[in-house]
Amino acid sequence: MVHDMQKQILNAVSAGDSEALIKLVTKIMESGVKTRQIAELLTESMNEIGKKWALLEIFMPEVIQSAESVKTCIDYMVSQTSDSIPDKGTIVLGTVKGDLHDIGKNIVAAMWTASGFKVLDIGIDQPSSAFIEAAQDCNADIIAASCLLTTALSGHRDIIDLLKTKGLRDKYKVLIGGGAVTQEWCDEVGADGYAKDAAEAVKLAYSVIHSASGSE
Amino acid sequence: MNISLWDIMSRIYSGKAITESDFDTKVLVPAINMAVQKYDINYTPQVIVPYDDDLADRVFAAALEFFLEVGVYCKDTSRIITFSKEEVEEALQHMPKSVTFGEGSDRREMPARIPEDSRLPFLWLTALSLPVTEELFYPIVESYCAEPTTQMISCPSLRKIRGVELGIGNPQEYFGATRMAAMLNDARTLAGRPGIPVGNAIPAAISAAGILAATIPRFGLRPSDGYMTPVISEFKIDCDRLLRNVYMLDWGANNMMLVSPIMGGMCGGPAQIAVATTAYFLMGATLLQAKAYMPYPIHYLYSNSTHKPTMWATNLAFQAITRNANPVIASPLFTRNGAGTQAIIYESAAWALGIVTSGSNVCAQGFAGGGKVNLVNPLDVRITGEVAKSAAGMSRKEANELSVKLYERYAETLNNPEPGETFPNLYDVERRKPLETTYARYLSRINELKHLGILD
Numbered sequence: 001m002v003h004d005m006q007k008q009i010l011n012a013v014s015a016g017d018s019e020a021l022i023k024l025v026t027k028i029m030e031s032g033v034k035t036r037q038i039a040e041l042l043t044e045s046m047n048e049i050g051k052k053w054a055l056l057e058i059f060m061p062e063v064i065q066s067a068e069s070v071k072t073c074i075d076y077m078v079s080q081t082s083d084s085i086p087d088k089g090t091i092v093l094g095t096v097k098g099d100l101h102d103i104g105k106n107i108v109a110a111m112w113t114a115s116g117f118k119v120l121d122i123g124i125d126q127p128s129s130a131f132i133e134a135a136q137d138c139n140a141d142i143i144a145a146s147c148l149l150t151t152a153l154s155g156h157r158d159i160i161d162l163l164k165t166k167g168l169r170d171k172y173k174v175l176i177g178g179g180a181v182t183q184e185w186c187d188e189v190g191a192d193g194y195a196k197d198a199a200e201a202v203k204l205a206y207s208v209i210h211s212a213s214g215s216e
Numbered sequence: 217m218n219i220s221l222w223d224i225m226s227r228i229y230s231g232k233a234i235t236e237s238d239f240d241t242k243v244l245v246p247a248i249n250m251a252v253q254k255y256d257i258n259y260t261p262q263v264i265v266p267y268d269d270d271l272a273d274r275v276f277a278a279a280l281e282f283f284l285e286v287g288v289y290c291k292d293t294s295r296i297i298t299f300s301k302e303e304v305e306e307a308l309q310h311m312p313k314s315v316t317f318g319e320g321s322d323r324r325e326m327p328a329r330i331p332e333d334s335r336l337p338f339l340w341l342t343a344l345s346l347p348v349t350e351e352l353f354y355p356i357v358e359s360y361c362a363e364p365t366t367q368m369i370s371c372p373s374l375r376k377i378r379g380v381e382l383g384i385g386n387p388q389e390y391f392g393a394t395r396m397a398a399m400l401n402d403a404r405t406l407a408g409r410p411g412i413p414v415g416n417a418i419p420a421a422i423s424a425a426g427i428l429a430a431t432i433p434r435f436g437l438r439p440s441d442g443y444m445t446p447v448i449s450e451f452k453i454d455c456d457r458l459l460r461n462v463y464m465l466d467w468g469a470n471n472m473m474l475v476s477p478i479m480g481g482m483c484g485g486p487a488q489i490a491v492a493t494t495a496y497f498l499m500g501a502t503l504l505q506a507k508a509y510m511p512y513p514i515h516y517l518y519s520n521s522t523h524k525p526t527m528w529a530t531n532l533a534f535q536a537i538t539r540n541a542n543p544v545i546a547s548p549l550f551t552r553n554g555a556g557t558q559a560i561i562y563e564s565a566a567w568a569l570g571i572v573t574s575g576s577n578v579c580a581q582g583f584a585g586g587g588k589v590n591l592v593n594p595l596d597v598r599i600t601g602e603v604a605k606s607a608a609g610m611s612r613k614e615a616n617e618l619s620v621k622l623y624e625r626y627a628e629t630l631n632n633p634e635p636g637e638t639f640p641n642l643y644d645v646e647r648r649k650p651l652e653t654t655y656a657r658y659l660s661r662i663n664e665l666k667h668l669g670i671l672d
Contacts, residue, residue, distance in 0.1 A: 053480065054517070056479070056480050056485055056486075056525060059480050059481065059482075059483075059484040059485055059488075060478075060480065060481045060482050060484075060516065061240075061241065061245045061482060061484070064241075097384075098383065098384030098385055098386075098422070099384070100291075100448070100454065101448075102448075103449050103478055103481060103482075103516075104519075107478075107481070107516055107517070149384065149422055150347055150373040150374065150375050150382070150419065150420075151375075151382040151383055151384050151388075151389065151392060151419075151420055151422055152383070152384050152422075153375055153381075154381050154383060179519065180347065180373075182347070182588055182589060183588075184588070184589070185375075197517050197518055197519075198516075198517050199517055
């Protein structure tokens with residue numbers, strides 16, 4: 001039964017059809033399955049989508065469509081039940097001030113979403129204050145800042161300095177990435193982690209959230 | 217040309233208004249998929265260098281239809297800039313057949329090549345905008361200038377100069393752009409090649425204001441250097457980039473379109489990337505009136521040029537455009553493995569055989585691994601240059617066979633690349649000469665490529 005349910009959910013997520021997914025999930029909820037279990041199956045389905053993407057069997061438009069259908073479905077489930085739905089963590093993501101590159105950021109956003117994180121993408125060319133305001137608004141666990149240009153790197157330091165000034169440094173984990181970023185830079189500015197590509201970014205987000213919560 | 221540049225620029229305000237998200241999902245994605253389907257373009261996983269002229273011509277037809285349908289999205293005005301078929305055809309007819317770079321004894325022509333062209337490719341052998349530390353800037357640039365076959369260099373990236381952290385859109389950008397230009401000019405003079413062109417003038421000049429500053433004559437850059445107008449993937453532009461480009465055109469400088477279609481990204485997979493890469497030439501000819509083209513499809517996760525589907529799409533696109541127009545192409549290489557490794561040689565050689573026999577010149581090389589600074593080795597690019605020269609006049613079929621052999625040698629490393637070594641571990645920094653061990657390794661790699669039938 002669980003296997004069939006998983007298969008049906010994977011098919012609906014792969015199709016990226018929010019309406020069909022909500023219909024299917026409604027039916028499953030009516031049969032008495034807990035929303036927590038359904039949410040886990042949705043996350044597993046997105047993991048499968050991520051694996052297919054890595055093999056270039058599907059591409060970014062399909063991944064985005066699938067991720068959006070899952071997001072819509074989870075919002076629907078939340079509105080229909082008082083059960084708690086597992087939350088992997090919330091990430092505020094953007095590209096630092098002066099840098100207009102968004103492809104890498106978009107790919108990381110899709111990978112994180114595909115892995116079950118809630119992602120708030122604040123866009124490109126963002127000042128440090130925008131990252132922090134967004135993190136406060138959505139009660140984020142992680143602030144993630146992308147930077148492709150060597151000359152825009154100081155944006156990372158600005159975010160960390162502003163967090164310190166506001167007394168919020170310990171409240172958020174700060175992850176950095178993008179073509180211009182190195183581990184040395186991460187160490188220099190005192191960020192909590194650096195990922196050299198989107199695949200590593202997923203592992204890093206898990207790792208910092210789990211280490212913060214003390215879970216395995 | 218009959219198309220007025222200023223008429224085209226006016227379209228950023230008069231084109232159809234649409235949100236960026238709708239442009240991506242409702243315009244771009246359906247059009248690229250339809251073009252691929254209509255012209256029956258299919259990826260062949262066992263091939264790296266396609267040699268099917270009919271397929272190449274279908275890719276060109278698909279790209280033309282796609283570009284006429286989609287146009288270019290201006291992010292600042294949220295409008296689509298479109299072109300008529302007549303305008304595209306006229307722009308293609310006016311592509312320059314060669315571009316002159318450099319001055320004096322280092323003045324060279326970069327040619328518009330064709331598939332299986334027997335003419336030698338232009339060799340831009342360099343460290344492509346790679347991050348270096350300030351104390352190694354001069355030794356690294358001078359060492360690349362000292363490479364006997366290199367015809368153009370790049371300026372590496374710096375984060376700080378004289379303790380000033382460089383910026384964008386602020387006084388620090390002015391400082392970085394002007395001082396980096398001066399340092400670059402000093403370095404090429406100190407190396408004894410004052411006329412050698414720099415092709416990426418200049419990494420610290422990100423905005424149009426930065427490039428206007430960097431090209432103030434007293435800092436030493438010249439119109440005969442190379443200036444990139446970077447396009448936003450996929451099929452997007454903004455006003456600052458257009459401003460930078462019209463300045464280059466008005467100055468009579470060598471403006472080059474830089475674009476990285478993303479394999480696995482918004483356009484899709486190999487077939488779609490082949491069509492999109494070809495269509496980018498049409499964008500460059502019409503919107504930017506580019507003199508030369510620097511397209512480099514890259515993998516969505518790793519930002520490198522050397523996965524098999526990426527090379528297939530790149531080579532096919534270059535054949536498609538060079539069989540139907542005459543663009544001057546200098547495709548940049550980004551490897552997964554780093555400086556001084558065995559695998560970087562295989563990656564670079566497989567890539568060079570494909571692009572040279574498909575109609576491109578050579579711009580090598582950058583390292584897509586990230587994570588460290590000063591990961592450069594001028595002897596690596598010397599080998600890439602030797603392979604590129606031996607590929608001139610080679611058939612695409614032979615290039616494919618050799619590339620496939622090389623790919624087998626590095627395929628495993630793509631998932632677990634070696635970062636390589638830093639410049640001070642490979643070179644005598646003071647004398648700007650390779651260490652004996654580095655040179656011995658170079659000779660053994662040349663011998664291996666001879667043994668594989670790639671070099672004579």
